[in-house]
Amino acid sequence: MLPLLPLTLLLLHSCFPRRGSSLLPQEGLPWKKTEFALRLYHSVAAGENGTNFVISPAGVSLALEILQFGAQGNTSRQLADALGYTVHDPRVRDFMHAVYSTLRNSSQGTKTELACTLFVQVGTPLSPCFVEQVSTWANSSVEPVDLSKSNGTTIQTNKEESEQLTGWGPDSLPWEEGSTASAQLALVSTVTFQSRWQKTFSSMDSQPLPFTSAHGLVFRVPMMHQTAEVNYGQFQDAMGHQVSLLELPYLGRAASLFLVLSRDRDTPLDHIEPQLTARVLHLWTSRLRRTRMDVFLPRFRIQNQFNLKSILRSWGVIDLFDPLKANLKGISGQDGFYVSEAIHKAKMEVSEEGSKASAATALLLLKRSRVPVFKANRPFLFFLRESSTGFVFTIGRVSNPLD
Template identity: 65%
Template sequence: MRPALALLLLLLPSCLPRARGGLREDLGLLRTQLALRLYRDAAAAPGNGTNVVISPAGVSLALEILQFAAQGDTARQLVQALGYSLHAPQVSASVHSAYAALHSPGRGPRVELACTVFVHPGAAVSPCFVERVSRWANSSLQPAPPRETHGPPTSSGERRGGGGRGGGPAGPESGRAEVAWARLALLSTMSFRSAWRRGFAPADTQPLPFAGGRGLVLQVPTMHQTAEVNYGQFQDPAGHQVQVLELPYLGSTASLLLVRPRDKDTPLSHIEPHLTASVLHTWMSSLTRARMDVFLPRFRIENHFNLKPILSSWGVTDLFDPLKANLKGISGQDGFYVSETIHKAKTEVSEEGTKASTATALLLLKRSRIPFFKADRPFFFLLREPDTGFVFSIGRVSNPLD
């Protein structure tokens, strides 16, 4: 075993296949696993019964930033949640080079990925920590505005769980912790913009039925093209038949993976529990080129999550406790804890370059001898960059009009 991979492989779950390409591929598998875990927890949150999107790349970035500061049990919990440690030099170098490749100039996708660390005013921060954060994927530190006015949103769960505004324990000690401990708030953001390798013609977009949940049938703007795509039909571990389609973006550096049940009577919820990094890796490696009619509804999803409950359920608890958090990497002293971790993500899929269409032509749907992929009922999607393994967005579309 290569020494550089020793820590990483100890943390790799046994369900993941061993990648043949070394460290970069191992990290890619870990990113896919993290994406699926985040998606399931976000989709299970109250109020997320229809469309869901979350950016695993943005969440990973926030956890990486925190690794620069964490020590002791706080660091151990972060490493276990993320799956790798940036204190391993070759792991750090590989992740950093992936971010550099992500922002390299060219005709590929435009990706804006950043994490802002809001620091309590007056808190001492070491220049070394400031430099490490500012060099990591366009991230930065900023003084936190007053919480009573323009600060990051306050979690209601924090008040319920802690009793004090800072999230510390209720009682006489909470007031002292409020003064002695400085807060951190993290805001991670991700936006992705790119043209399709082969664009959808606006004139070919027309209202078509989309079978939502509970028997609801909607008329939604549906794009169409006939093109060479990557396609496959597979069986998940439970025996459900699924269709998988991959649509490449300009430059072939990113692609949108669509997964839906082949049988219209099989709900998407029956497929999702069986999606794993290993299963998706096998499917993506087995796709073949095919000329197909592709029907895909336009959709736009934007979600806003407080990651604190999700990370806490993963065992990252000390980070949010003002009496247990060990973030000495910030200033060399105790005195910091994380009060909020806010995550925003949005994904918009439309015809290339189209903002508003005035086309009146309709596509006549006729029987064809070539196969077709029609996303006319709830589907799962994964927006990824194969070379680096970044998963920019993961989610589901249950109602394209929502």
């Protein structure tokens, strides 16, 4: 399992006056984070009919949190409304520091990294308060760079592995040509999760099996298999659709991949997706029961890139992208910053990786008819969640594993 999810924002400088600030207290942050994740998923899904996609709520929210430290007035209120909380609330700060500390302390065999780098045009003054807040938030940092000469292409995370996995190396960041001519700040948020399964799939046990795509076409895809004790449940959503939910834990059980599958082959996944809420997911995941099952899961690899400006604008985050209205005065104490680009790139890969298992035993178990079966041979939803906090790293959909 190897998802990598960066978000990149480009902030340009303009010269217009701004007004004061306001804070919005929020409660129930774990629920708010899940609601944000699902809202982001639904917004993306609306424009990705019947296709594979993956997006990282963690990567998007981290970048917006960093911007909140510098936002004031209406810009601050719009960001708080979009996130469902404000980093200026002490309860939010305490919870998020606990979450980010948990993510840094990855268990053996699991690597988790959540980081944000604010690249600053050399000579641009920054508020000491803002720099201090950024530097203590989720492994974030501030680094000088000459954006005017590099056209943005020399921005890099200084993490060779992250560049290799994202494809956003020193010469390939996704700015439009010439867009950094007046840039003062660029914000790059990266979430990396890498782990082995708690119980591995045997590569010798994988075989081509039919998969019915969202469009009704049938393909033969590489299907992994294992027989294991898993957390499993069958539920009914608000519209009466029958749903299966399976949890596949990673090594150390610090995080799990959850799979949501329609039990009725004739019920499209997009009929179930709108019924998913934070309350529904909490209820379903809390009611899973240990079950010995045959699990069939296709290998898949998904990579997407999205422009988030239209999504955030549809949520009411409008001033942030307007050079006349954006109020990010808290960044430097000066007027004039606004967000020009908001690009999100996500990658998710699922395979058998892990220690070897007995091929003979596994192949024999494939034929056992008395063991319940979870077979992801049609479109399914997945979400990767940290166990102790419910923090959602990624959420996405597989409509065709071969795409």
